[in-house]
Amino acid sequence: MAVITMTINDELVSGVEGQSLLSLIREQGIELPTLCHLEGLEARGGCRLCLVEMQSTQRLLPACTTTAQEGMSIQTHSERLVRYRRMILELLFAERNHVCAVCVMNGRCELQDEAAKIGMDHVRYDYLVPELPMDATHDKFAIDHNRCILCTRCVSVCDSVEGAHTWDVMGRGVNSRVITDLNQPWGSSRSCTSCGKCVQVCPTGALANKGSTVAEMVKRHDFLQWILDGREKKQWVMHNGGSEGRR
Amino acid sequence: MTRTVVIDPVTRIEGHAKISLYLGDDGKVADARFHVVEFRGFEKFCVGRTFWEMPGITARVCGICPVSHILASAKAGDDVLGIRIPPRAEKLRRLMNWGQLVQSHALSFFHLSAPDLLLGMDSDPAKRNIMGLIQARPNIARSGIRLREFGQKVIRLLGGRSVHPAWAVPGGVREPLTAEARSQIKRLLPEAFDIAELALDLLKDSYDQFNDEIHNYGDFPSLYMGLVTADGGLEHYDGMLRVVDAEGRILQNAETITYRDFIGEAVEPWSYLKAPYYKPHGYPDGMYRVGPLARLNICDYAGTPRADRELRQFRRHGQRGKPVSGSFHYHYARLIEILFCLEKIEETIEDESLTGSHVRNYAEVNERTGIGVSEAPRGTLFHEYKVDRQGILQSVNMIIATGQNNLAMNKTVQQIARAYIDGETIEEGVLNRIEHGIRLFDPCLSCSTHAVGQMPLHVQLIAPDGAIVDERVRD
Numbered sequence: 195m196a197v198i199t200m201t202i203n204d205e206l207v208s209g210v211e212g213q214s215l216l217s218l219i220r221e222q223g224i225e226l227p228t229l230c231h232l233e234g235l236e237a238r239g240g241c242r243l244c245l246v247e248m249q250s251t252q253r254l255l256p257a258c259t260t261t262a263q264e265g266m267s268i269q270t271h272s273e274r275l276v277r278y279r280r281m282i283l284e285l286l287f288a289e290r291n292h293v294c295a296v297c298v299m300n301g302r303c304e305l306q307d308e309a310a311k312i313g314m315d316h317v318r319y320d321y322l323v324p325e326l327p328m329d330a331t332h333d334k335f336a337i338d339h340n341r342c343i344l345c346t347r348c349v350s351v352c353d354s355v356e357g358a359h360t361w362d363v364m365g366r367g368v369n370s371r372v373i374t375d376l377n378q379p380w381g382s383s384r385s386c387t388s389c390g391k392c393v394q395v396c397p398t399g400a401l402a403n404k405g406s407t408v409a410e411m412v413k414r415h416d417f418l419q420w421i422l423d424g425r426e427k428k429q430w431v432m433h434n435g436g437s438e439g440r441r
Numbered sequence: 442m443t444r445t446v447v448i449d450p451v452t453r454i455e456g457h458a459k460i461s462l463y464l465g466d467d468g469k470v471a472d473a474r475f476h477v478v479e480f481r482g483f484e485k486f487c488v489g490r491t492f493w494e495m496p497g498i499t500a501r502v503c504g505i506c507p508v509s510h511i512l513a514s515a516k517a518g519d520d521v522l523g524i525r526i527p528p529r530a531e532k533l534r535r536l537m538n539w540g541q542l543v544q545s546h547a548l549s550f551f552h553l554s555a556p557d558l559l560l561g562m563d564s565d566p567a568k569r570n571i572m573g574l575i576q577a578r579p580n581i582a583r584s585g586i587r588l589r590e591f592g593q594k595v596i597r598l599l600g601g602r603s604v605h606p607a608w609a610v611p612g613g614v615r616e617p618l619t620a621e622a623r624s625q626i627k628r629l630l631p632e633a634f635d636i637a638e639l640a641l642d643l644l645k646d647s648y649d650q651f652n653d654e655i656h657n658y659g660d661f662p663s664l665y666m667g668l669v670t671a672d673g674g675l676e677h678y679d680g681m682l683r684v685v686d687a688e689g690r691i692l693q694n695a696e697t698i699t700y701r702d703f704i705g706e707a708v709e710p711w712s713y714l715k716a717p718y719y720k721p722h723g724y725p726d727g728m729y730r731v732g733p734l735a736r737l738n739i740c741d742y743a744g745t746p747r748a749d750r751e752l753r754q755f756r757r758h759g760q761r762g763k764p765v766s767g768s769f770h771y772h773y774a775r776l777i778e779i780l781f782c783l784e785k786i787e788e789t790i791e792d793e794s795l796t797g798s799h800v801r802n803y804a805e806v807n808e809r810t811g812i813g814v815s816e817a818p819r820g821t822l823f824h825e826y827k828v829d830r831q832g833i834l835q836s837v838n839m840i841i842a843t844g845q846n847n848l849a850m851n852k853t854v855q856q857i858a859r860a861y862i863d864g865e866t867i868e869e870g871v872l873n874r875i876e877h878g879i880r881l882f883d884p885c886l887s888c889s890t891h892a893v894g895q896m897p898l899h900v901q902l903i904a905p906d907g908a909i910v911d912e913r914v915r916d
Contacts, residue, residue, distance in 0.1 A: 409497070
């Protein structure tokens with residue numbers, strides 16, 4: 195494996211050829227927010243929170259889907275990037291009905307965490323307040339579209355890890371919605387294996403155990419690496435002691 | 442000439458309201474109305490959510506008495522699940538409810554009403570508030586704050602925080618009481634008892650100064666409603682729903698789930714507050730009062746030694762064995778309830794089994810309707826949910842304690858206005874008396890107090906053609 199060198203925030207760093215910018219940035223101990231990306235799932239570049247500035251071009255690039263290359267020079271936290279990140283978060287909050295105080299994920303939500311970290315104390319945009327339903331037809335789980343940010347982690351994990359491809363996306367733009375099968379109630383889905391992986395990887399309170407009360411839901415991501423290591427390396431090792439691993 | 446006097450906003454109450462006084466040609470009060478001018482919409486926007494979330498959502502109805510909503514909601518949820526909760530969970534819920542009653546009653550007496558009672562109804566409005574009380578009677582103000590703190594602490598030790606604890610849920614409660622929390626509550630009890638006794642002495646000693654008020658502040662016959670234990674004792678969490686008439690006769694002693702059979706809800710165009718009434722007597726004759734005064738009027742006994750002793754004294758204020766009809770005695774009733782709650786906490790906290798871990802039962806949706814009834818500090822609180830097979834709410838109805846006192850508050854305002862307003866000039870102190878009539882009921886119109894500092898007041902004299910004849914604004 196060839197080694198590459200590049201510059202991140204004016205520091206010279208080295209990485210491995212083919213490595214994503216995001217992983218190289220995080221290796222340096224730099225915190226870069228992501229809401230759609232999750233280690234173990236295919237990078238999508240959907241949420242745009244991990245955008246970085248490249249010196250050679252005016253374009254902003256998502257670090258999760260960009261490969262690190264020899265000689266690159268990037269900035270991860272310029273004034274413009276922080277401003278945009280906050281804007282993106284505000285738009286996410288404005289798009290659907292995120293009522294943190296009474297959400298099942300209050301206190302453990304990735305969207306809420308990122309907003310708090312960036313210092314988002316209010317939303318400057320008009321709330322769209324769409325009328326969105328909850329689907330509690332599944333025996334064990336419920337989906338609340340009000341809290342969904344369309345990260346599509348559920349779609350990805352169901353397809354690539356569970357292999358069921360129960361979840362997908364319908365509609366376009368702001369009207370997009372994650373659906374089960376061909377937009378049938380989740381409880382009547384014939385492809386769903388009720389494994390709950392989608393619930394565990396969901397960053398917000400959109401997918402939760404049925405019967406969860408306010409601020410009660412806890413999600414774990416560590417199963418993902420467990421399954422992938424087992425599948426690819428035939429190794430079954432629980433890396434972080436099986437505790438609550440969220441990213 | 443007919444005129445209207447508007448008091449807007451009414452201060453030192455929880456929420457936002459105004460009062461209109463309609464003066465007749467003779468300058469005397471022809472009518473008076475208490476308007477609740479805020480609209481919350483909980484019954485509408487909760488539809489579509491799951492009933493499991495309701496304790497957390499409806500807690501937000503109020504920052505003063507979130508526990509009441511959490512408990513009524515959790516009980517409605519138990520009903521939807523169709524299950525019994527673990528006995529330990531019930532004890533813990535009761536414990537939190539008593540803590541809630543103590544803190545809310547302490548707030549009403551010390552923070553909101555004591556400025557009138559101890560500094561005078563007609564004293565300088567700039568100082569007639571909790572800050573003025575701290576200046577004039579620092580020890581009393583401090584005691585009030587300490588007593589409220591005790592109640593808040595009980596709630597916090599159980600639910601993790603004192604406002605909106607996400608703790609009682611359908612099926613039980615989320616966390617048991619820790620041994621450390623149990624001993625903390627025990628340690629704090631003696632001081633709380635001392636303050637409760639101090640408050641009782643203060644109020645009883647001041648009764649001589651309030652002879653006029655006692656007879657003019659909402660003294661009228663009415664029905665009374667609240668919960669009692671199976672054998673008629675004072676109750677705040679569960680039990681039978683009892684209605685007693687002005688003579689003290691028991692008209693109803695019914696299962697709480699049958700409340701619809703005898704409670705109706707009327708709506709008036711001039712207020713967002715619903716006006717419930719006792720159906721067999723019709724509207725508005727079916728006016729009933731709820732809250733501390735009503736609870737002490739309907740119960741046969743309190744059930745704890747000190748509270749029972751006070752209850753006997755309290756009953757002397759009623760005529761010849763009839764219920765106590767003067768709303769001024771709400772203050773007294775509130776303090777007796779504080780004492781009762783402290784005694785119940787003292788008794789319950791001795792129970793070693795409180796700290797065990799089995800505090801929640803689980804089930805799926807078994808019933809399509811759930812009804813939860815409990816006694817909030819201000820009176821009986823009803824939550825009724827209809828859900829589909831998955832537990833998604835199809836309809837929500839809440840009857841809030843304050844709403845049930847709506848008709849009685851209007852009558853109280855009328856009575857005070859008639860007694861103190863005569864002619865052209867209206868003294869500021871008179872307006873405060875009218876506000877105090879509302880404070881007696883400790884109405885919880887939403888979730889906030891705006892008591893500190895100056896008292897904003899807006900009075901308008903309005904001619905029949907709508908022209909403003911005179912206006913006084915103080916802010």
